[in-house]
Amino acid sequence: MSTDPATPRTGGAQGYLRIATEEAFATPDLFDAWARTMERTDVDPGFAGLAGFYTTSQAERPRTIKRRLLDLGEERIADMDAAGIDRALLLLTAPGVQWLDRGEGVALAASTNDQLADACRRHPDRFSGLAAVAPQDPAAAAEELRRGVTQLGLHGGVINGHTQGRYLSDPEFWPIFEAAEDLDVPIYIHPTGLPANMLEPFQEAGLDGAIYGFGVDTGLHLLRIITAGVFDRFPRLRIVVGHAGEALPFWLFRLDHMHAATVRAERYESMKPTQRTISEYMRENVYITTSGMAWEPAIRFCxxxxxxxxVMYAMDYPYEYEVSEVLTHDNLDIDAETKRMLFQTNAERVFGLNVPAPA
Structure with a gap:
């Protein structure tokens, strides 16, 4: 670890601990399942564009990321130490188990959560986790979320975007939301490869991944949830999204105006009145993280x-691993209490973490 005084250190000497809230991991079984899926003749192109790259490419970046995804021990903790990250909230990387057949997806989610819980038990002062679920079986997903929280000690659930082209705005998936509300835990909606029916214009320009397509699809996903009335049905439900809210905070004025106008026009059967405005749901039911958006104007605007x-800090490890981005957050021109909220206390409250206060 560097002795440079500008290098962030763990331990809280700066007045807060750094909790990183969108830190990805994978398991060998997951990579094996992805590889088997890639052998199919009917493999989904969005899946192939994401999982296929990390399954088959021999370039340096995917090989490094794959190695780091699989490590739930020494290398990950060493990287955290070098960047001053005190605790990582671990969640299953995209595209997770949602591309698999129903039975395999349910089984792999359970075994993955067992491995995550074991890592958290081995490193209780450094790791916390979110339970993976397989929404292709909504009832089983709800039960796995309950098991993950009540038996394994996990702190919510993660869903990697759409499930084979279907979004959580569909009431079929709402047992998952019901379980999350009953348990009083959040659901983190993380990006995944674009669905087949919207992939081509993004992919042909190289814009389907984290550069743009991920944010477009995840922002769409959250908007569909809001306008479908999910938060009216589950008013205590909390949803977390990354990447500075997948751009939605910057559109709130227009979203409120055009949503109200569209409802009044009765143009779409699918768009019904909601009890509150989109911006009100964003301020009352949604939390965002700064993963991949270490940019002071955006963070302060949010x-x-x-x-x-x-607003909570996230690194987006191992896809983003830049110590300079930690320093960007450390050096934000905000008061000490707001900075402590960003790095530590918001995450403790939202995810129910029990983290010792810094000395």
């Missing part, structure tokens, strides 16, 4: 329009 209590 704190201004959503509330400082809604």
């Amino acid at each position: 704190q201004q329009v959503l509330g400082a209590d809604r």
Whole structure:
């Protein structure tokens, strides 16, 4: 570890601990399942564009990321130490288990959660986790979320985007939301490969991944959930999204205006009145993280329009691993209490973490 005084250190000497809230991992079984899927003649192109790259490419970046995804011990902790990250909230990387047949997806989610819980038990002062579920079987997904929280000690659930082209706005999936609300835990909606029916214009320009397509699809997913009335049905439900809210905070004025106009016009059967505005749901039911968005104007804007209590730090390891981005957050021109909320106390509250206070 560097002795450079500008290098972030763990331990909280700066007045807060750094909790990173969108840190990905994978298991060998998951990579094996992805590889088997890639052998099919009918493999989904969005899956192939994402999982196929990390399954088959021999370039340096995917090989390094794959190695780091699989490590739930020494290398990951060493990387955390080098970047001053005190605790990582671990979640299953995209595309997770949602591309698999129903039975295999359910079984792999359970075994993955067992391995995650074991890693958290081995490193209780460094790791916490979110339970993976297989929404292709909504009832089983709800039960796995309950098991993950009540038996394994996990702190919510993660769903990697759409499930074979279907979004959580479909009431078929709402047992998952019901379980999350009953358990009082959040659901983290993480990006995944684009669905087949929207992939081509993004992919042909190289814009289907984290550069743009991920944010477009995940922002769409959250908007569909809001406008479908999910938060009216489950008013205590909490949803977390990354990457500075997948751009939605920057569109709130237009979203509110055009949503109201569209409802009044009765143009779409699918768009019904909701009890509150989109911006109100964003401020009351949604939390965002700064994963991949280490940019002061964006972070401060999100704190201004959503509330400082809604924004949490994330690194997005191992896809983003830049110590300079940690320093960007450390050096934000915000007061000490707001910075502590960003790095530590918001995450403790939202995910129910029990983290010792810094000395």
